[in-house]
Amino acid sequence: MTVYSKLSVLLLSVCMLCGIFINNAALASKTDNAVSLVNELLDEVSNIQKTEISIEQRRTDFLKLIYAYFDINIIAKASTGPYWRAATSDEKEHYTKLISELIADVTSSQLGDIDNFSFDFQSSIPKGDKMVMVSGNLLVPNQSIPKISVKWRVSTPDSDIAKIIDVEFENISMLVTQKQENVAIIRKNAGSFPALIEAIEGKLRK
């Protein structure tokens, strides 16, 4: 083997090692970002819950959090399954706004007056290149179910971007459940996307 080919092999090995190192560093950065995002969100939720405000104000505050911490475009797309492609851009835009309001509405009503909770972090595992699963337990003292297993699916398309796309409570994915409800409504109305929009508007008016 000549000096030239030895140098080539050495250079190739160094490049491969650098590649592995950079890839691992990017993955580590994505998982760290995902965990930070979840912790920041929970801090914000805790602050809202501890403040004495009206239900309407609480709902508005949650809506702001949803726009800041959740990838609402992916949620809108995933929650309508195959019917997303057939919807017009106006319908897509309107639905995206409505689903954000629905999530804010449901979250504020589900959390009710719970103001004392903590998140016991368990793990953060990359799921492919673009997603990280953050798992842990939500500890709620003085409640009938004091420990709830929660998994957060965080979309991480780049190492500096992280947004939540789904939350699982005790293995029940909010997105899967919403998608199945949405698809059932669209099917019941012969594939009409506007029927889904109307149903959500009706629910939000109640």
Added chain:
Amino acid sequence: MKFKFMKIHQFYLPIMVCLGFILTSCSGVDKSDASFNRDPFENTNRQIYAFNDSVDTLILEPVAYGYKKAIPQSAKTAVANHVFWAGLPNTALNSGLQGNWENAALSSLHFSVNALTLGLINLVSEEEPPVSQDFGKTLSVYDIPEGPYVVLPILGGKTSRHAFGQVANMIVNPYSALEEKKAISQAVSMQPVLSTISWRAANFDIVNDIKYNSLDGYVRARSAYYQLRFGEMPSSSIHKSEADSLFDDLDFEE
């Protein structure tokens, strides 16, 4: 010691035969569109769901609300402990049938030790308590198909395999076969009522969210059931959940 196995057997036999028929007749369900093909009796199921919903609104919800508000947390914990303890013989039996000897031994130990307090107080300080097992899960270990989704009056929606397993649990539970020991026998007869109220109170907000906040309560209840049940299955760690499949198929870029 007299066993009342035959009496129970005669009562549940027709139910088991019907469920067995449903289970076997629908074993070839196409899984390409799982959430819908799983539910071929949707129209009938929706009617029974509406009936169950009314029973819940009129009876169970107010009783569970009263139980939740009036009973101290320590008493509710004791009842939940008792309900869990009463199911341990079944867990031990099914764990054995599944070849999970560790869980079988652990549940037998918990049952024997906590029998001193009828299960009201947990005297075993284990970090990981035994995992509840039932005949439905055992049947899944033997690759029996889950069958179609059926909503039963009062008992609610479940796969026909799960429903079949639940009836089998009632028959086989060695604890329920004892007739001589009156205290235990009376405690057994209270089980379904106690466990239903305790469960409804513990999941009060979740069930109410399905009833009052959903776009389609029936679909949400069915979806939650399937996901929850999947997570409880012994084979859940080797199969993809519905959420995993959803994100596998999703195009993030578009």
